[in-house]
Amino acid sequence: MTVRHMSIARRETIEGYLFLLPWILGFLFFTAGPIIASFAISLTDWQIGLPSKFIGLGNYNRIFTGDKLFWQSLKVTGVYALMALPSGIIVALGMALLLNQKARGINLFRTIFYLPAVTSGVAVALLWAWIFNNQFGVLNWLLSKVGVQGPAWLLDTQWALPAFALMSLWGAGGLMIIYLSSLQAIPVELYEAAKIDGANPIRRMLHITLPMLTPTILFNLVTGLIGVFQTFTAAWIMTKGGPNYATYFYVLHIYNNAFAGTRFGYASALAWVLFLIVLILTAAVLRSSQYWVFYAGEKE
């Protein structure tokens, strides 16, 4: 009996790992392997066609002390994160509250609000470059309708980065859907109890809705942070990092070193710095969450 039981367990173990093979191999070849390889390569001076040369931490030394573009790309990415992440969360939350109303035809509006989120990539970047056109773009036409003379957007070092943030808000519907599904999971009894206690809509919002949504806000903040540090397509298509490096996002610097300059060692070092930055920022956000994220009841 025990022997038979053992063999069933062992069989399930073998089968478990066999079924898991697509992930285990993918993890080894396309995640863990490259991360380690990336670190090894980052310790070398390696250009295509030339033998690689071990230079220790030389690349890292150059990144932090001799590479103005690294600091510029970090600044651009950081400033963009500060603009795009909070405004994205607020707009998405506002949309979700709006679409959580019971009203006829609300599903049609949900479809429309989410629509921009499914479009992405080169076509959308080309479209927005045209929207931001300073002379004939539709955005400056709309602004002129309300009496505002629009800036030159992508051609203006001051306005290029805000233009990217504005474009990202168009896709806020993607976050909105996540908030909406969280809103609908809030127990109705909480609101009923608060109503009986005489809480007005504003108090119900501040003391029920927002606290119950904080885990979702945390999730969106973390994924948003990782996403911001990988902004590539829009920047590469719309500005190539310009004007005067005003939209020189971090990964453009990696791209230029790796694939335009074929400096693999240096690009790998940049990638590892990116990895560490994202790791530290994520850890910091997760740590801060104990002060502002509310977990209802720890039911599970």
Added chain:
Amino acid sequence: MHSSNPVKSNPANLTTSIHTRARSVDHRAQRAARNRYIAGQILLYTVLIGSSVILLIPLLWMISTSLKPEDQLYLFPPVWLPDPIQWSNYTRAWTTVPFGTYVSNTVLITSLNIIGNIIGSSLAAFSFARLRFPGRNLLFVIMLSTMMVPYWVTLVPTFIMFRLLGWTNTFAPLIVPGFFAVPFYTFLLRQYFMGIPRELEDAARIDGASTLRIYAQIILPLATPALATVAIFAFVHHWNDLINPLIYLTDQSKYTIAVGLTAFRNGYQVRMNDMMAASTMALLPVLILYYFTQRFFIQGIVLSNSKG
């Protein structure tokens, strides 16, 4: 009651013979509440419709531009309705670059990735959801944490690996990785598989069905909605992907739509109407898919938001 009293217009009221003062006040309060409700609805719909118009303007602008004759492109204030509608922009966009080739390349790469993503991720998800073995929970946590690794960290070494294999300028680097489990999809499918009742599976086991049979003939058919969600996400992702085709493909005959569009723009003095026609053609499949399969998009979000 004065005839001017609005209460009188309520037919239910006319049949009642006695109106006490108290009831009239009660009615007034009800009317006020109803007026507030109507005002609220008007406000709600104003905001909803206003926001929808703002959100749709970019796409309408794209379509409008794509149909304009040249002399109406660069005008301020812009013309919204092209006159005449110039459909030939689409044929020109299709023929000045080998757009048909781009489309067939993209279709090939995208469909193979959808198949690969579904097979690889569902196998791993089945293992996480249904099989018991030592190390399972640890591996699951490792998989979740790899979702935090920025794609760009692994991009350079992966590129070097494929270069050493001599796979650059082929579709292989764009297809082969797709057959390994994608952590996000694996997570989604695992959540869904966990919700499938075990009874069916147990019955099949008693009848002597193998694990592979249970996966293929019981779990997968029951998980069709979740598989559809993964297929749609994979479609949108690979259809729009720029960076991978950009670094691996060098021949124009191998380009995908995404790379082709960038070449289209950089290639020559391109007209905005042609470019918007090309963009519209690139976005159209995604928009059509979204129109018909919205619920699967939403379901994916709900699944990823659920705790397991």
